[in-house]
Amino acid sequence: MKILVVDDEQDVKTLFLQRFRKEIKTGEMDFDFAFSGEEALTYLNQNSKEAVLILSDINMPGMSGLELLKHIKQEFRKPPPVVMMITAYGDDENFNTAKSLGADDFLTKPVDFKVLKEKLLQK
Amino acid sequence: MLLALTFCSLFAGSLMAQQQVDATKQKANALKAQLNRATSDSSRARLATQLSTTYRLLIENDSCKKYASLAIPLTNKFTTINNNSSIATKHKMIRAKAIENLGSVLSYENTTLGLDTLNVALRLWQETGNKPGIAMAYFTLAQGYGYKGDNLQAIEYFNKSIKLFEETNNKYDKASALISLGLEKRYLGNYGDALESTLKSLQIAKEIRDTTLMTDALLANGFNYMLAKSYPEALQDQRKALELYKLTKDSVGIARTYNDMGVTDMFANKLDDALINYKKALALRKKLGDVSGIGYSYSYISRIYKMQGKFEEAITNTKEGIKYALQWGDIRFIIDGYLDAGDIYLELKDYENALTNYNTALDIAKENKAFNYQAISLMQIGKVHTNSGNTKKALVALQMAEQVVLPRDYKTRRSIYDRMKDTYVKDNDYENAFESQFKFQQMNDSVNAAEKAEKITALTQQVIYENKRALQKASQDKEIAIQQSQIKQQKLIRNISIGGLLIVIGFAFVFFMRFKEKRKLNVALEESLFDLKATQKQLIQSEKMASLGELTAGIAHEIQNPLNFVNNFSDMSNELLDEMEAELDKGDIEEAKTIMADIKQNLEKINHHGKRAEGIVKGMLQHSRKSTDEKEPTDINVLADEYLRLAYHGLRAKDKSFNATLKTNFDETIGKIEIVPQDIGRVILNLITNAFYAVNEKKLAVDKDLTGLDSYQPTVSVSTKKLNNKVEISVKDNGNGIPQQVLDKIFQPFFTTKPTGQGTGLGLSMSYDIITKAHGGELKVETKEGEGTEFIIRLPIN
Numbered sequence A: 001m002k003i004l005v006v007d008d009e010q011d012v013k014t015l016f017l018q019r020f021r022k023e024i025k026t027g028e029m030d031f032d033f034a035f036s037g038e039e040a041l042t043y044l045n046q047n048s049k050e051a052v053l054i055l056s057d058i059n060m061p062g063m064s065g066l067e068l069l070k071h072i073k074q075e076f077r078k079p080p081p082v083v084m085m086i087t088a089y090g091d092d093e094n095f096n097t098a099k100s101l102g103a104d105d106f107l108t109k110p111v112d113f114k115v116l117k118e119k120l121l122q123k
Numbered sequence B: 001m002l003l004a005l006t007f008c009s010l011f012a013g014s015l016m017a018q019q020q021v022d023a024t025k026q027k028a029n030a031l032k033a034q035l036n037r038a039t040s041d042s043s044r045a046r047l048a049t050q051l052s053t054t055y056r057l058l059i060e061n062d063s064c065k066k067y068a069s070l071a072i073p074l075t076n077k078f079t080t081i082n083n084n085s086s087i088a089t090k091h092k093m094i095r096a097k098a099i100e101n102l103g104s105v106l107s108y109e110n111t112t113l114g115l116d117t118l119n120v121a122l123r124l125w126q127e128t129g130n131k132p133g134i135a136m137a138y139f140t141l142a143q144g145y146g147y148k149g150d151n152l153q154a155i156e157y158f159n160k161s162i163k164l165f166e167e168t169n170n171k172y173d174k175a176s177a178l179i180s181l182g183l184e185k186r187y188l189g190n191y192g193d194a195l196e197s198t199l200k201s202l203q204i205a206k207e208i209r210d211t212t213l214m215t216d217a218l219l220a221n222g223f224n225y226m227l228a229k230s231y232p233e234a235l236q237d238q239r240k241a242l243e244l245y246k247l248t249k250d251s252v253g254i255a256r257t258y259n260d261m262g263v264t265d266m267f268a269n270k271l272d273d274a275l276i277n278y279k280k281a282l283a284l285r286k287k288l289g290d291v292s293g294i295g296y297s298y299s300y301i302s303r304i305y306k307m308q309g310k311f312e313e314a315i316t317n318t319k320e321g322i323k324y325a326l327q328w329g330d331i332r333f334i335i336d337g338y339l340d341a342g343d344i345y346l347e348l349k350d351y352e353n354a355l356t357n358y359n360t361a362l363d364i365a366k367e368n369k370a371f372n373y374q375a376i377s378l379m380q381i382g383k384v385h386t387n388s389g390n391t392k393k394a395l396v397a398l399q400m401a402e403q404v405v406l407p408r409d410y411k412t413r414r415s416i417y418d419r420m421k422d423t424y425v426k427d428n429d430y431e432n433a434f435e436s437q438f439k440f441q442q443m444n445d446s447v448n449a450a451e452k453a454e455k456i457t458a459l460t461q462q463v464i465y466e467n468k469r470a471l472q473k474a475s476q477d478k479e480i481a482i483q484q485s486q487i488k489q490q491k492l493i494r495n496i497s498i499g500g501l502l503i504v505i506g507f508a509f510v511f512f513m514r515f516k517e518k519r520k521l522n523v524a525l526e527e528s529l530f531d532l533k534a535t536q537k538q539l540i541q542s543e544k545m546a547s548l549g550e551l552t553a554g555i556a557h558e559i560q561n562p563l564n565f566v567n568n569f570s571d572m573s574n575e576l577l578d579e580m581e582a583e584l585d586k587g588d589i590e591e592a593k594t595i596m597a598d599i600k601q602n603l604e605k606i607n608h609h610g611k612r613a614e615g616i617v618k619g620m621l622q623h624s625r626k627s628t629d630e631k632e633p634t635d636i637n638v639l640a641d642e643y644l645r646l647a648y649h650g651l652r653a654k655d656k657s658f659n660a661t662l663k664t665n666f667d668e669t670i671g672k673i674e675i676v677p678q679d680i681g682r683v684i685l686n687l688i689t690n691a692f693y694a695v696n697e698k699k700l701a702v703d704k705d706l707t708g709l710d711s712y713q714p715t716v717s718v719s720t721k722k723l724n725n726k727v728e729i730s731v732k733d734n735g736n737g738i739p740q741q742v743l744d745k746i747f748q749p750f751f752t753t754k755p756t757g758q759g760t761g762l763g764l765s766m767s768y769d770i771i772t773k774a775h776g777g778e779l780k781v782e783t784k785e786g787e788g789t790e791f792i793i794r795l796p797i798n
Helices: A011-019 A021-026 A037-046 A065-075 A092-100 A113-122 B002-010 B018-037 B041-057 B061-080 B086-109 B111-128 B131-148 B151-167 B171-187 B191-207 B211-227 B231-247 B251-267 B271-288 B291-308 B311-328 B331-347 B351-367 B371-387 B391-404 B410-426 B430-488 B498-521 B523-532 B535-586 B589-623 B636-654 B677-703 B763-774
Strands: A002-006 A030-034 A052-057 A082-087 A105-108 B632-635 B661-665 B672-675 B715-722 B726-733 B778-784 B788-796
Touching: A002 A011, A002 A037, A011 A021, A011 A030, A011 B535, A011 B589, A030 A037, A037 A052, A037 A065, A052 A065, A065 A082, A065 A092, A082 A092, A092 A105, A105 A113, B018 B041, B041 B061, B041 B086, B061 B086, B086 B111, B086 B131, B111 B131, B131 B151, B131 B171, B151 B171, B171 B191, B171 B211, B191 B211, B211 B231, B211 B251, B231 B251, B251 B271, B251 B291, B271 B291, B291 B311, B291 B331, B311 B331, B331 B351, B331 B371, B351 B371, B371 B391, B371 B410, B391 B410, B410 B430, B535 B589, B632 B636, B632 B677, B636 B661, B636 B677, B636 B715, B636 B726, B672 B677, B677 B715, B677 B726, B677 B763, B677 B788, B763 B778
Parallel strands: A002 A030, A002 A052, A052 A082, A082 A105, B661 B715
Antiparallel strands: B632 B672, B715 B726, B726 B788, B778 B788
């Protein structure tokens, strides 16, 4: 399974590669990283044929996670990829907006990696 | 006011016994003779420095300054050449001491220049590596921050000096630093911590059998007990101090202790005992010829008589007090005396004499441009007229009081309106009574708002301080962890201090709650302290802290990210260590080494994110710095640019998705102009923050339905321009503009359009004062509803 992680914090990459060390080793999961919404869109355009699961932060400079979500779900190919949103604010407004824009799941920071792993394996 | 003055005298710190003073003076004379004979620059520098140190001990500030200023240029040539030789180091130490002495006097007189000087001295001492010198430099700096009223910095430097005094086994100075530390803690309302500190110093003083220290510590202890309302314990320590002073035949000390005991009795409401103690102090002070001390004693005694309702005795003592106050020459003390006398005559219904005394107070206040005292005197004159049934005259006096009182002296204004209301009612003029009642309510709100802001300030500072400590400790722990992993290479890293971090933050919280409790208990005491502070300064600081408070939510969120990384990477490292152990058991050294590299990288990341959080907290502390009020040549373009970025990042910290176009257009021909940079910076910051707020409001409204995302581009422009003999700074936004009906209110204090609790309503009114009053400039606003707002500052050059 190919997973694209979108977050403006560079160290998220190091963290995911360690947290999913075993899954990457066995080939169960494969990660790619984008550090902004714009970068994520470029990536998706270039790899349009691959089935990808997207894990995106909401609060990012430039294009926000919600804008990215809107682009993916409303303007992208069909069927659109699965998108899970992550945010530091566990507020209803973000949750509802994300849901209405078609987010498939919603996680709050700090991310519980056990829960995330289970969710990823279910998709 | 009386109480406040008392605290000053009691907190004055250690006093030298007379014999010691004489010996020190002799030493100074001997040094002077040697200095006159000395010919080489090197020995003249050394002797002048020693002289300045001696005068510093004697608290003869002018002489201390004179000899330090003589010594400093003499050391110049020795310290610039041949940096490593022991001679150069010796001269550097002499230079450091001279600068430290100069700084200690300057920080007493003018705190900011003094602190800068002391920091130079500290750096020099650090270069010499001389621990006793560094310790004393920390100690002096701490005192400097203490004079400035920056208790938290003072505490930090006292702690640093205590640590070094301990390392160099300097018990005497460690004990005095502990007493001072206790004092700072006491100012913050932490009587428990203050007591702990003074108890430690008492123990050391006993150990080294130093009676001066012992008495200082005992009296400090006594005061702490008194403030904590443990009166018997307070008296016990004061009695012990008294015994010691009697043994050493130190009359100044004995008088001081009797006075302290009197204060304790007064707080404990044992008025007869208080009177006995005050009278003992008075008798001794008369023998010593201590003019200010005698004056204080009389006013204390009069106060007790007044509390007992013995007005005849009270007036006799007040009159004596005034005599000595006049001799001593302190204006506040003199006016207080006349006001006290007036109050007592008023109680006696002797209106004629009451008026005479109040009028004298008024005249002196006028001569010295003491507006607050003028208002109070006029208010009391009004009271005399009201009580004698002449409401018309009373109203005239109250109206005059209203005219002289400073606009920002809300407390006095509140009392004036309160009295006016009552007087109008007596005069059956209900319309005016109602208006006064309304104004009273307004002032009441202002006072409450100011007090609330002040309380938040103190609490916020305390939390910031504790959090900074916690983070510092976390990043230190991590550095140690990295070193250890390099040495032992395996199975070392356990419990990477996340627990510690959480516990420390937990402590900070407990501390915060305790602090809150203590403040509640001491409201009565606090109120009298509040009176002391000039209202204007208080408000400036409140507004600054309030804007900091607004940023706090954003900053807390910003700290959350690095903390998540710290948690995750330390967690991961633990797991990786288990894996590494398994690989080692299997004998796969290569794989174990790869894992080890990952662990090392994680530790570096933990360190990096710990420091990142620390940086955020440091930024907050810088914003809360106090202003120096001194004009200096400043590049307005650099200043505007700096604050533009500060405001932008401040808002981004709160809301990362917020984006705005920043436009700048700086006139490079302006050059430097004379302004108070922190104050003008604050005005610019305030205007820019408002501009960002306006464009963000508009963007949020447009964004409500996600369809309009690209249609509105929030833009804030800052530009400068040189006019004939003026400089113009403009801050412009394309927000919603200011509606006409609120436009004429925006510069009024406490007016805000932000939701309750979000704005103090002081930002623009203070900006207006800074620009027009302190800098003689103009602050104008141009706005169009729906299109945006432009604020224009015009400052005169020169």
